[in-house]
Amino acid sequence: MAISTFDLFKIGIGPSSSHTVGPMRAGHRFLLGLEEKGVFDQVATVTVELYGSLALTGVGHGTDKAIMLGLSGELPDQVDPESIDGKLMIIKRDLRLMLKGQKAIEFDPKKHIIFFRKKVLPLHSNGMRFIAYDARYNELHSRVYYSIGGGFVVNEDTAKEDRLKKDTTALPYPFKTAAELLEMSRSSNLSIAEIMFENEKAWRSETEIRAGLDRIWQTMKECIDRGCRNTGVLPGSLKVKRRAPDFYKDLTQNPQKALRDPLSILDWVNLYALAVNEENAAGSRVVTAPTNGAAGIIPAVLRYYEEFCSGADQEGVYRFLLTASAIGILYAENASISGAEVGCQGEVGVACSMAAGGLVAALEGRSSQIEEAAEIGMEHNLGLTCDPVGGLVQIPCIERNAMGAIKAINASRIALKREGTHHVSLDSVIKTMRATGADMKTKYKETSRGGLAVNVIEC
Ligand code: SF4
16 A cells, blocks of 8 residues: 555645545545446435544534535535635525536435434444435435545445555555664665655656645645734634734734744744644645644644754755655554544644654754654654544644644754664554554544543633
């Protein structure tokens, strides 16, 4: 199985990769299935059943909206975020949905999207079943999908045989563990970023790889900039006020004050992370990195590199993104990047680990230092639970990204100071993360039934 950098870094919309991006892609994939089966023209209505975590926190995460958009033919990287409210308003008003924008079907969101909050499908907590009917309510086609984190969607058959969509592309440098990756780096005399670049060439040209990485970084930067500008209150019952614009104003209007404060760089890193995650919570355009809930950490640390590290350049940005994705692949292959499966250690923890290793690579650290930074980035996130208040990707998610970004920078600094070996390997910490996630009670895995979600009173 081969995973690309562009599978991990996907341009999409907020607020959640597993609960918004994945379900939208599932809806779109179901559409394609209707066409493949030759029943598209006979469909009179569709019902969608949501199970487990998707049912419990789906409303706060916009799962129902994402499914309607997917069935309408939209994809997360192409939909215009500004057009979403209008499209949904028309469906709710007319109780009709234009399948793929071409065929009107009966669709009342309250009746045709069913939340099974006490049931879980067998293979993953984020399960959904789509069923299409003809005008006489005869079933035409039905499909189960699982949104397994990071916007990845698998159908029932794939989920049984493998966790991710099977891509059998032969890579020049296949690796499954960090130990293999380090050994490959040593024997080939290539950096981890160079190994990833060679692997990417199995799918696309060098020009396309660089253009793809540029597009990812540009989208991340635009998201930071929008988040610094956009004011107001985030959607949802919590009425959370955006903080990034005030932080930005304070930092830019009081440069002298910032100069006197030796820790003002931390304020900038906090700002970048808050800006991205507030945009994510508002359903705006973000890059899944490796999930939406944790989408602020990598942009914050990469912007820190670009703005505050001497010698920063475009090649350093490439090294950062390629190396971070190699680390993300290790987690996707050997553990999980889904909060519903292993708690927030699989989202903020993984993003912190990826960013820590990416920063070491950008600063031209050795492969062993990258591995150590990535290990430190996860080691101090082990056991981190997922308990979003009100089922919204806001509290604790937004601030947690700021904390994750700072932790990643610190992990890279610790690793860069070391010459020798360290006690805990990245492979060990990934294994531990997976086992800790398996032991974690279900209520701490994106259900909003434990932790802060039950101890904070919603206004
Ligand atoms: S607590 Fe963490 S895993 Fe849960 S929704 Fe928020 S960012 Fe995602």
